[in-house]
Amino acid sequence: MMMSSARGKPRSLPYARLADPASYALPQVVRTSRLLLRPTAVDDAAALAEARSESYAELFPWFHPVMGTPDQENDAQWQSERLAQSAEAARRRERLSYFAWAWGACVGAVDLVPLWRRGQFRLSYWVRSSAAGQGYGAEAVNAMIRTAFEVLDARLVTTGHAAPNAASARLAQKLGFRQIAQQPLGCELPYGLLVDGIACAIEDIALLPPLNVSWG
Template identity: 30%
Template sequence: MRLETNRLLLMSTQFTDANDIFMGVKESVNELSTWFPWAIQSYNLRQAQEFIAEAIKKSQNQEAFVYTVKSRSSGKFMGIVELKHVPDVYGRKVPMFEVGAWIRNSEAGQGYGAEALKKLIEHADQTLKAKRVFAETAASNSASIKMMQEAGLTKEAELKHNRVLPDGSLENTVIWSWVK
């Protein structure tokens, strides 16, 4: 699947993206490793390939849709965004999705993550008939907080000591949402 904005192409992740993902993680590992346990100094091409295999499997099962974010003008890889279906485990019957994103360091701070998330939310609304889209960020992750705000999500709650960061420290989780 392919989604487009004025500046970006969001394309379903394929095995041909492995080197781009690997290089993006390596470039950004110091920042990413603060928030994500999978982002380690020894991250390698095989791990990128395993990530893609899992993303393709989730897409085929309609569990999640992982997209590479690329520049429309140059084709340069900028990051990853994901739209994950939240199953109806409690009988709520609310069409609900979770979004997440990371943008490589060299492209950060230019609004690409927010632009990609807006497009995912639009897709969830118009195509998947979502009534709720949410995201979670660490309360101290100022870049992610800015991305969520620029994407039009609203701060809904802050859960105290709800996550453990890769360094072992306790952190609050902020819940962001878009509702129809």
């Protein structure tokens, strides 16, 4: 099937892919100049508990639907159960979660939720409080966008944030995302406050800031 573009030139419409998601080899290491990113593992429970407990107040407004109580987030056993679920989701190729490590500590995480048939990945991330403002979030997200396109054959990577989340808006703009939608009352903040949701997308790694990334 063909359709005309705005300039009158026909372009081919993409088709869904039939590849088995299990045929994609997930990188066990993604390296940048400052970061090592690797799949989440149960052994990381104590490091995760430390990072999430430290950052609870900053993360809660944006991630409250999927967060535990402060005591739970600080509990390595509770985190290990969550990490076991994360590992199983990765095994089923339903959600790919990577921790970012620097100076021997977990400084944040990036998740990719794939729609394999479409070649589309939905991205989310968080950065621990003591690592904020140092560019780790942008570096980790940049690396995982490149992983999606260069290793996992992505056609499109999307992300989203609540309209008041200025830090996420700045990061999306810095990395070359374009806004594709604004949903009125699309996000619920703590205590029931409803705000607009912003959806963004990137279709070409040429739009990303330069970054040396390697995979192992």
